[in-house]
Amino acid sequence: MATYKLNINGQSKEIEVAEDTPMLWVLRDSLQLVGTKYGCGIAQCGACTIHVDGKAVRSCQLRVSQVGEKKITTIEGLSEDGSHPVQQAWIEHDVPQCGYCQAGQIMTASALLSENKNPSDTEIKQAMNGNICRCGTYTRIRAAIKTAAKNA
């Protein structure tokens, strides 16, 4: 066990966990930030996507000991009130079916849009290809990202 001071959603958090603990479980178990989802544990599904210094990262593969001073943003910290353009576009397009993968999809999409304000269809597909949606909402995800790009 070791103590870590982490910058999560703009707040400083101190936690005590084993150093090999993935950030996914630090967020979910230690900090009760359960919007970040467990889907596969091997970086195949994207359900656990968070932002590390603004870039989309699979939190199941990021050990707590690797984080240091880096700024972590989770779905809970993307906006205070669900007002981020990607969240709003998700609601407008009624994207979810079961909804389980969608926090990961939103985190990947928002990281894409912060780097590329107006992505092409091909760029959207490539950026989103690591996020599995078992319900098959892929066409709505693309449409919502385009709306978000327009409204950002």
Place this chain on the structure above:
Amino acid sequence: MGFNFVSCQEESKIPDFIAPNLSEPSQWTTLNGFLSIGDNGVVTIMSPNPEIGQNVKTSMPMIVAEELDADWDQVIVKQAGLDTENFERQIAGGSQSIRHGWNNLRKTGATARNLLLQAAAAELEVPIEELTTSKGVIYHKSSDQSIGYGDVASKAAELSPSEDIKLKDPKDFTIISHSTRNVDGFGIAQGKPLFGLDVNMPGMKIAMIVHPPAFGMKLKSMDDPGIKSMSGITDVIKINVEPEGWNPQWSDVNAYPELIAIVGNSTWEVMKAKKALEVDWETDTALENSADHETTMTRLLAEQAGELARKDGDPDKAFADAVTIVEKTYTAPFLAHNTLEPMNFYANVTADKAELLGPIQTPMFLEGTLEGVLGIPKENISIMMTRMGGGFGRRLYGHFATEAALISQAVQKPVKLVYTREDDMTQGTYRPAYKVTYKAGLDQDGQLMAFAIKGSGIPGSPVFENRFPAGAVDHYEVQNIQIDTNISTGAWRAPRSNFIATAEQSFLDEVAEAAGKDPIDFRLSLFDKAIKAPVGKDNDYDAERYAGVLKLVKEKANWGTETSGVHRGVSAYYCHNSYVAQVLDVEIEDDIPKVKRVYCAVDCGIVVNPIAAKNQIEGGIIDGIGHAMYSAMTFKDGAPQQSNFDNYRLIRQEEAPESIEVFFVDNGLDPTGLGEPSLPPIGAALANALYKAVGKRFYQQPFGNENDLLG
């Protein structure tokens, strides 16, 4: 925008987040099991059925709200727990929530409206017949008076409903058939704790199971698990979900009743202990292999007469007389459900009481199982439901909830049982593996004279003997062959249909080609016969509605117009009381066939919530394309050869169609199933389009990766 903070029912342990910014009433009045009305006019509607992504948590309350004539913006939806007194058939399965609930949900809303009208008539001292309602307000037009539902709710609760309560004329619907966004959409977009895996309760421990590595194996010994001293580990125990003398129900499918459970403080600590655990397993029954399954089905189909399920006319003679015979065999592997949220459940079992909370498609059956296994009477068992991260049939089989309860009972602590992805994929209730042979006989004019189907599966044949083309062919026969297995199998989205539609509709495409006919015209001529002179009595479809969706998709897709580089396939199927026809376009891009567009016509009667209905259709199509193309579970010496998404391929964003256009038939009939029917036919629309694109027929699922297709 805010979220729901008001509560009138027993406090649900999982919050129900909704979009409207509603104020809290000072008093709630409960009118029936579904409905409570606040004195400020806010209405709470309970959603009775499990929500697995089929959107019933929005669409079922919409039906109640419609007949209540409520203002949807003033409605709070809450997920009901298991409550057999107030609700019927709390199951997510068979695409039945809406079609089964339709009348009762309407009557529930209409009855409550009647009580409110009676109370308003007394309050305003006017005849009830002169009152009208709109958006939660009661009007007496001639005296220019109005009164809100909230103002009369407490008086209404003391009254009895009138005897003849009229339901609305569907043309007057203001909520049903109007697109209404998912009541949890806002919570989902914010990452709120809506799912079973998100449950966190005071004193709760994390539990995981360790199951045998292969079907046919069982636990031999665990003398010294060697992990009890690991950090955060509190208990290592054996459990048995099928105790002596207890008879499992249909929903208790489970290959591994005896398991090891590890309990600890955090998920990661328990995962590490699970990896370190050393257990001896032993062979109990046969260790099966996919290669042997394939040989067995092939041999039995060739050598053994099946059990006759239906026979019309004289198929043997008709085949002997036929000018052309087409005979083809279609195969598909086992499939895992792979809900993105793995199996999990929270349980707190004490000496005489069990509290469960989590994702389950069959809470009413789970209750019976728990009573038998825990030895606690039903009245002391509470089952609450979370939103579910996918179902697809997997959560019909609630052994994971029973395991959670047994673990809690044994360690005397509240626990949340969590399956890893690997636990989930390697202990499935898999879609069975299938192999079916189709044979068609054509006369000199290309007319279909004879049709024979011989089905086998591990376990069970997928053939529905009374579905199309039964009834459209004079000489028709179905035989089935049953093969047993110790691999646990169960319902997987659109059971049996999910394979047989693709086989049948691929075959009909080939038969139409042999007959020299357009594939849509060929099918329409068969429906024409089934309408005018049906063969047999038990035909399980309405040929006019079936033909209707084919004609609709033919028109909408501009079928028959050739576009250079576009390769089209068509397919149609009927299941869960709904009719679906699809046209799928493939184009070759960078030497790879890509699914570009899908046109889909659907006859499911009244569409309760168009935006969500379209979502279901789109999802079923993408799910069906993905599994037909890429997915398979295989076994070697009983051991699953796929365990996570690195070796079990699911469809991804780049493989999804560019567009899916959905067209609903507007016929005003009572609604039918929607969560499943768009999946079964799409595999054939794909196979038939791929044939046009690459010149090769596809008989074996998965069809393969893009490069294989051209090979």
